[in-house]
Amino acid sequence: MHFSTLVIPFVASGAYAQLDTLAKAAGLKYFGTATDNVELTDTALVAALSNSSEWGQITPGNTQKWDSIEPSPNTFSFTKGDVISALAQKNSQLLRCHNLVWFQQLPAWVTGGTWTNATLTAALKNHVTNEVTHYKGQCYSWDVVNEALEANGTFRNSVFFKTIGESYIKIAFDAAAAADPDVKLYYNDFSIENPSKKTTAALNIVKSLKASGTKIDGVGLQSHFIVGSTPSRAVQIANLESFTALGVEVAITELDVRMQLPSTAAASTQQSTDYQNTVEACVAVKNCVGVTVWDFDDKYSWVPSTFPGTGSACLFDENLNRKPAYFGVVAALTGAKGNASISATAATEGGIFAQTNSTNASATATKASPTSPKQTFISATTSSDSSMFLLFTAVFLSSLYSTLFFL
Numbered sequence: 276m277h278f279s280t281l282v283i284p285f286v287a288s289g290a291y292a293q294l295d296t297l298a299k300a301a302g303l304k305y306f307g308t309a310t311d312n313v314e315l316t317d318t319a320l321v322a323a324l325s326n327s328s329e330w331g332q333i334t335p336g337n338t339q340k341w342d343s344i345e346p347s348p349n350t351f352s353f354t355k356g357d358v359i360s361a362l363a364q365k366n367s368q369l370l371r372c373h374n375l376v377w378f379q380q381l382p383a384w385v386t387g388g389t390w391t392n393a394t395l396t397a398a399l400k401n402h403v404t405n406e407v408t409h410y411k412g413q414c415y416s417w418d419v420v421n422e423a424l425e426a427n428g429t430f431r432n433s434v435f436f437k438t439i440g441e442s443y444i445k446i447a448f449d450a451a452a453a454a455d456p457d458v459k460l461y462y463n464d465f466s467i468e469n470p471s472k473k474t475t476a477a478l479n480i481v482k483s484l485k486a487s488g489t490k491i492d493g494v495g496l497q498s499h500f501i502v503g504s505t506p507s508r509a510v511q512i513a514n515l516e517s518f519t520a521l522g523v524e525v526a527i528t529e530l531d532v533r534m535q536l537p538s539t540a541a542a543s544t545q546q547s548t549d550y551q552n553t554v555e556a557c558v559a560v561k562n563c564v565g566v567t568v569w570d571f572d573d574k575y576s577w578v579p580s581t582f583p584g585t586g587s588a589c590l591f592d593e594n595l596n597r598k599p600a601y602f603g604v605v606a607a608l609t610g611a612k613g614n615a616s617i618s619a620t621a622a623t624e625g626g627i628f629a630q631t632n633s634t635n636a637s638a639t640a641t642k643a644s645p646t647s648p649k650q651t652f653i654s655a656t657t658s659s660d661s662s663m664f665l666l667f668t669a670v671f672l673s674s675l676y677s678t679l680f681f682l
Contacts, residue, residue: 295331307332
């Protein structure tokens with residue numbers, strides 16, 4: 276068995292319809308990625324990250340969290356968070372700010388303090404007010420409270436819940452809204468992507484805040500999945516709609532799909548399907564505004580250190596080559612039927628699936644009802660041809676790869 280080198284010339288001259296471009300054409304506000312300051316010394320990574328046709332939004336992975344922002348009482352350090360905010364502004368990318376209140380990555384003065392309800396409430400308000408004020412006008416949204424729930428739907432026994440009770444959530448949202456009335460305010464959590472006790476509890480947080488008159492604009496579904504165990508497209512659609520029915524927008528905020536290592540062709544194919552189903556679900560649901568992957572490349576993924584023996588969770592490999600999962604996302608955003616995954620060998624030959632002549636294209640997209648396939652209406656002569664080209668190329672290369680693989 277051997278692999279032939281596959282070289283296909285670009286069909287169009289220098290114009291690419293990459294993930295954010297395709298997402299906007301499909302009716303989303305953005306397609307984005309997390310990043311972190313440690314990555315920003317990698318010049319190749321920064322070049323890829325700065326491609327706003329691919330990533331129309333970025334999220335700071337760690338440097339807006341409490342331990343980085345307020346390491347000692349009332350002493351604020353925004354330097355690291357500002358680096359990522361400045362990068363987003365330079366590249367005209369939306370910034371999803373993350374996060375204000377979480378039970379992890381807290382400085383010792385918070386976790387080990389001798390608190391009363393009144394003193395911790397004051398510290399909480401002070402932290403939220405100062406950070407949101409500093410980034411006022413820079414963020415599309417804030418993850419105000421992150422991961423407040425246990426798997427069984429009870430509140431996590433954090434220092435905030437133990438001292439203040441569940442009202443700490445309302446206090447945080449109210450403080451954020453007062454500091455920046457225009458920014459979108461989100462509750463963000465994992466394992467709320469399909470019906471469960473935890474999902475019901477997250478729905479109840481939204482209901483409770485709304486009933487009290489507190490501003491909440493969205494729910495972030497983190498979507499850290501495992502290959503082959505990702506909820507189906509239909510399940511994800513119904514689940515997303517259970518949140519939007521409450522009058523909030525939703526977003527996929529931390530998408531990755533990990534697998535056991537070493538990776539296999541079968542696992543890569545399934546991973547592509549899992550990514551495709553998740554992105555298709557967002558596209559199908561009115562008021563699902565965007566998708567963020569966590570991170571976009573395997574080199575800087577959090578997965579291997581957190582879940583030993585697993586990895587290869589991202590859309591790009593360690594060398595910034597597009598993986599089959601990337602083309603599953605392309606298929607989801609273009610409405611291509613079936614799985615558009617191809618081998619990493621073929622994918623590295625120039626990223627042919629992302630190539631379209633979209634320079635003069637303008638598109639208006641209408642999201643379909645959840646029971647209908649995604650429909651995108653294109654008002655340009657080139658854009659409709661681009662979608663057909665993407666689908667044709669996916670089928671062609673998938674078939675060609677299969678032939679070459681067995682030679």
